[in-house]
Amino acid sequence: MYRTNLAEQLRHTDNVIPFTIVEREEPDQRRSTSIYKSNGVLKPTAADPIRSIADVHAIQQYFLDHDQIRNYTLFTIGIMFGLRAGDLLDLRIHHFFLPDGRFKTHCDLIESKTRKFNNPAITPQIQQLITNYLKTRTDDYTLDSPLFISRNKDRKTGQPKPITIAMLNTTLKKAAAACNVPGHISSHSLRKTFAYHMIKSNPDSDSAKFAVQTMLNHADFKTTLSYCGITQEEVDSFRVGLGSYFVEAR
Numbered sequence: 001m002y003r004t005n006l007a008e009q010l011r012h013t014d015n016v017i018p019f020t021i022v023e024r025e026e027p028d029q030r031r032s033t034s035i036y037k038s039n040g041v042l043k044p045t046a047a048d049p050i051r052s053i054a055d056v057h058a059i060q061q062y063f064l065d066h067d068q069i070r071n072y073t074l075f076t077i078g079i080m081f082g083l084r085a086g087d088l089l090d091l092r093i094h095h096f097f098l099p100d101g102r103f104k105t106h107c108d109l110i111e112s113k114t115r116k117f118n119n120p121a122i123t124p125q126i127q128q129l130i131t132n133y134l135k136t137r138t139d140d141y142t143l144d145s146p147l148f149i150s151r152n153k154d155r156k157t158g159q160p161k162p163i164t165i166a167m168l169n170t171t172l173k174k175a176a177a178a179c180n181v182p183g184h185i186s187s188h189s190l191r192k193t194f195a196y197h198m199i200k201s202n203p204d205s206d207s208a209k210f211a212v213q214t215m216l217n218h219a220d221f222k223t224t225l226s227y228c229g230i231t232q233e234e235v236d237s238f239r240v241g242l243g244s245y246f247v248e249a250r
């Protein structure tokens with residue numbers, strides 16, 4: 001009985017907050033530098049993080065201006081949780097709520113790729129996002145319902161399906177283009193944006209660096225820096241400085 005009442009309870013709540021591998025015995029260490037696969041197909045371009053906070057806010061505002069509350073919530077939670085796109089889209093109502101309608105303290109889940117336990121905290125900001133978003137849903141969702149639903153419905157149950165990674169990619173690319181956000185933006189950009197800003201905002205914290213490295217399952221921190229796009233950014237800044245030096249010296 002509580003499952004249906006959860007949707008009704010949240011719809012009539014007054015405290016609406018404004019939106020502001022197979023292992024080889026002798027692995028081949030050679031790495032191809034070609035941009036094409038062995039079958040001639042172009043390799044996919046690696047996703048970039050959204051490096052500018054202003055660009056993050058621009059995309060958020062784009063979703064709000066177009067009354068896309070689901071996309072606003074998905075985007076924001078994506079860069080706050082740092083989950084892989086598949087795990088993000090697999091989130092259910094029960095990951096956030098107890099049976100009596102109260103929020104949990106942590107979103108406990110098992111990552112689909114690594115099978116590792118992950119429990120991002122459900123902060124007051126996350127609670128606000130979820131509360132405001134669920135008020136816009138018209139379906140009689142239950143604790144087992146997907147959090148981020150599409151317009152498509154399951155043929156057997158008639159219930160809304162979760163949005164797909166392809167849908168998320170299209171949504172993010174459209175928003176990034178509209179906001180003139182540089183780089184290759186895709187669903188994986190959300191996870192990279194989380195890691196990038198976690199490191200950049202805590203430059204002197206070994207704990208923050210270790211946390212990001214552990215979450216990304218990297219054996220070496222240099223790999224984490226490269227993954228986040230920080231290494232290339234720093235190299236570019238060195239090149240700019242070197243160019244300025246030679247121009248001034250001339």
